[in-house]
Amino acid sequence: MRALAILLRRDLRLGFRRPGELATPLLFFVMATVLFPLGLSPRPDLLATVAPGVLWVAALLAGIVGQESLFKSDHEDGTLEQLLLGPAPLELVALTRVFSHWLMGGLPLVILSPLLGLMLDYPSAAFGTLLLSLLFGTLILSLLGAVGAALTVGLRQSGMLLPILVLPLAVPVLIFGAQSAAQAARGEDPTAALYLLGALLVLGVTLAPFAIAGALRISLES
Amino acid sequence: MNTSNWTWFHRLGSPPTLYRLADRLAPWFGWAAALGLAAGMYGGLWLAPTDYQQGDAFRIIYIHVPSAYLSMLCYALTAGASAVGLVWRMKLAHAVAVAAAPLGASFTFLALVTGSLWGKPMWGTYWVWDARLTSELILLFLYLGFLALNRAYEDPRSGERAAAVLALVGVVNLPIIHYSVVWWNTLHQGPTVFVGGGSDISPRMLAPLLVMLAAFTCYFVACLAKRVQAEILERERNAAWVKEMLEYS
Numbered sequence: 001m002r003a004l005a006i007l008l009r010r011d012l013r014l015g016f017r018r019p020g021e022l023a024t025p026l027l028f029f030v031m032a033t034v035l036f037p038l039g040l041s042p043r044p045d046l047l048a049t050v051a052p053g054v055l056w057v058a059a060l061l062a063g064i065v066g067q068e069s070l071f072k073s074d075h076e077d078g079t080l081e082q083l084l085l086g087p088a089p090l091e092l093v094a095l096t097r098v099f100s101h102w103l104m105g106g107l108p109l110v111i112l113s114p115l116l117g118l119m120l121d122y123p124s125a126a127f128g129t130l131l132l133s134l135l136f137g138t139l140i141l142s143l144l145g146a147v148g149a150a151l152t153v154g155l156r157q158s159g160m161l162l163p164i165l166v167l168p169l170a171v172p173v174l175i176f177g178a179q180s181a182a183q184a185a186r187g188e189d190p191t192a193a194l195y196l197l198g199a200l201l202v203l204g205v206t207l208a209p210f211a212i213a214g215a216l217r218i219s220l221e222s
Numbered sequence: 223m224n225t226s227n228w229t230w231f232h233r234l235g236s237p238p239t240l241y242r243l244a245d246r247l248a249p250w251f252g253w254a255a256a257l258g259l260a261a262g263m264y265g266g267l268w269l270a271p272t273d274y275q276q277g278d279a280f281r282i283i284y285i286h287v288p289s290a291y292l293s294m295l296c297y298a299l300t301a302g303a304s305a306v307g308l309v310w311r312m313k314l315a316h317a318v319a320v321a322a323a324p325l326g327a328s329f330t331f332l333a334l335v336t337g338s339l340w341g342k343p344m345w346g347t348y349w350v351w352d353a354r355l356t357s358e359l360i361l362l363f364l365y366l367g368f369l370a371l372n373r374a375y376e377d378p379r380s381g382e383r384a385a386a387v388l389a390l391v392g393v394v395n396l397p398i399i400h401y402s403v404v405w406w407n408t409l410h411q412g413p414t415v416f417v418g419g420g421s422d423i424s425p426r427m428l429a430p431l432l433v434m435l436a437a438f439t440c441y442f443v444a445c446l447a448k449r450v451q452a453e454i455l456e457r458e459r460n461a462a463w464v465k466e467m468l469e470y471s
Contacts, residue, residue, distance in 0.1 A: 147387075147391055151371060151387060151388060154375075154380075161371065161374055164363075164366070164367050164370055165367040165370070165371060167363070168363040168364050168392075168399070169364075169391065169395050171360055171399050171402065171403070172395070172398045172399055175405070175406040176402060179406065200398070214308070215384065215387045218380055218383045218384050218387065219380070219384065221380060
């Protein structure tokens, strides 16, 4: 437990020393969202209809693209191999790493989403559901993306490969997340979709660490 | 536990044994597939009556349904072989998974193409976001991800194991994807022109379909056997038994 706390503190400190890298997924999220009104039409009624889907797709893409850096620098300087050899179970180490990465990448994205919602005419009464669904969703996406990142960590051309591997797996998250946000915007009850998102999160937290650890072991052997 | 019952399983892990088994199975399944396809085609295209609602367009079912069924069977096989390969470190299981995945991707593609060709006369459009079509499309993406990851590694041993992990993650996700897509679609709009139809299908229509299902499966097994043989030869190209076999044949 102590080792994991140290690891978390180290990851956060390393992350905040390079604020430029932290801002990149957020900027991507903002820009991807801004492209939709430009591409579709700035009519408020149209924007309000597509807003939940647009916000969710942009968050999905930003979350997955941001996962590429998850193990990269640790792999390059050999830290990852030390963690693999260390006494702490690799599954928990991986989970800690995913969590610290989410704190720096996923959480700011969630906090930023109401601002973009305002720009897209998303009703402010439904912000609570939007925040909650994105909170669950970005956590699941971080776990799924970490599996992809662990599988591609040793590869040179991993940039485009990671989204190809992970996006099909992220379909249920997108469906339930965008659905709950849309239902809340229409004034309907979004709890069913939120419960399903929560169930996916529980499943992800339970199973993903084993897949991440297994993938890391394979990647580091080669 | 009696360990001797597992010797057949261990024997399958030996490349020459699996190679000879595939060599023996391929012609049987190949001929069964050829006969079954001929019989099923005849039954489906000539003997089966014209559907009173869909006309002759329904006859594409004899290609569409077997392809869709094999696309899913093949993913289960890929994931199963991957699990065996990862758990028992059986290299030939990975060879089976790698050999099966392109076949599965082809069947998925065939199911999508025939599905959209069928959709044009029935639904009036080549593509609807029907739950089954959509999950078949995502299945194709999963296959392509498996193949892309497998090829991305320079060392084929690592590539097949990484792809195996992905196949296992995919197989856990597949039911969730399927049901989420069904749920998503029913909240929007359901396809109403063609719902099921399998319940009261006439026996003269059903029999060719069953024949085609069996024939497609035989074709798949024959192809898989040949592809596994090719995989084994590529892996064992420096082994003594391969040289011996090639010299005496």
